[in-house]
Amino acid sequence: MLxxxxxxxxxxxxxxxxxxxxxxxGVAHDVLNRLARGERVPVTLHLTASGETPFALCRFxxxxxxxxxxxxxxxxxxxxxxxxxxxxxxxxxxQPSRPALDAAVDLILRTYLTxxxxxxxxxxxxxxxxxxxx
Amino acid sequence: MWLPDSITVTITELDVxxxxxxxxxxxxxxVDILCKLAWSGRTLYMCEAHVGGLRKGALxxxxxxxxxxxxxxxxxxDALVVEGAERTTGAGPHxxxxxxxxxxxx
Numbered sequence: 001m002l003x004x005x006x007x008x009x010x011x012x013x014x015x016x017x018x019x020x021x022x023x024x025x026g027v028a029h030d031v032l033n034r035l036a037r038g039e040r041v042p043v044t045l046h047l048t049a050s051g052e053t054p055f056a057l058c059r060f061x062x063x064x065x066x067x068x069x070x071x072x073x074x075x076x077x078x079x080x081x082x083x084x085x086x087x088x089x090x091x092x093x094x095q096p097s098r099p100a101l102d103a104a105v106d107l108i109l110r111t112y113l114t115x116x117x118x119x120x121x122x123x124x125x126x127x128x129x130x131x132x133x134x
Numbered sequence: 135m136w137l138p139d140s141i142t143v144t145i146t147e148l149d150v151x152x153x154x155x156x157x158x159x160x161x162x163x164x165v166d167i168l169c170k171l172a173w174s175g176r177t178l179y180m181c182e183a184h185v186g187g188l189r190k191g192a193l194x195x196x197x198x199x200x201x202x203x204x205x206x207x208x209x210x211x212d213a214l215v216v217e218g219a220e221r222t223t224g225a226g227p228h229x230x231x232x233x234x235x236x237x238x239x240x
Contacts, residue, residue: 012185
């Protein structure tokens, strides 16, 4: 989401820049109007290999912000019944345990080396600890 | 005051919803206007207009009047009304407010 943190000195140039990211002129105009009203504006920027990065928009006084969770969603999560939450937690616990990233990489490498007979000279390492979900 | 012939008006981009990007070349430099166009009878409206290009105050009122006169000729209308969008600049309460509309009669 885009937010104008300070004045936009070059509004027309900003609209042109938004068009360079694939927005139509009309959409860029609407985005500009909403930014001028102080709104957080969700936009989809299309990147090209020869184009600028989205952060180039910061030179126009814009900032990228994370979308806020709507109040009704967060309040809805709070009202989920304990039974449903318990069922979700039980489901999560029933899922197979998975190793952490470094342990998984170690496991894959050792499996590959063993299968190709390359592990004989290496010291044995302890079996990676599996991290279950809570 | 500038003569109307010293000003050229070019619509460089046109989008659905009548959003246009207009480039106006003047003796003081180029002015860009991003707006939506609407007609009511023989009056042309430039709605939610954003202006860029020259530094603030470069045109002065005479320059704005000359541009308005040129657009009246180009668009073949009897009046032009420019309605600015919410301001993207300005300190304090001015930012985010709509400026009052300008009307240029023939």
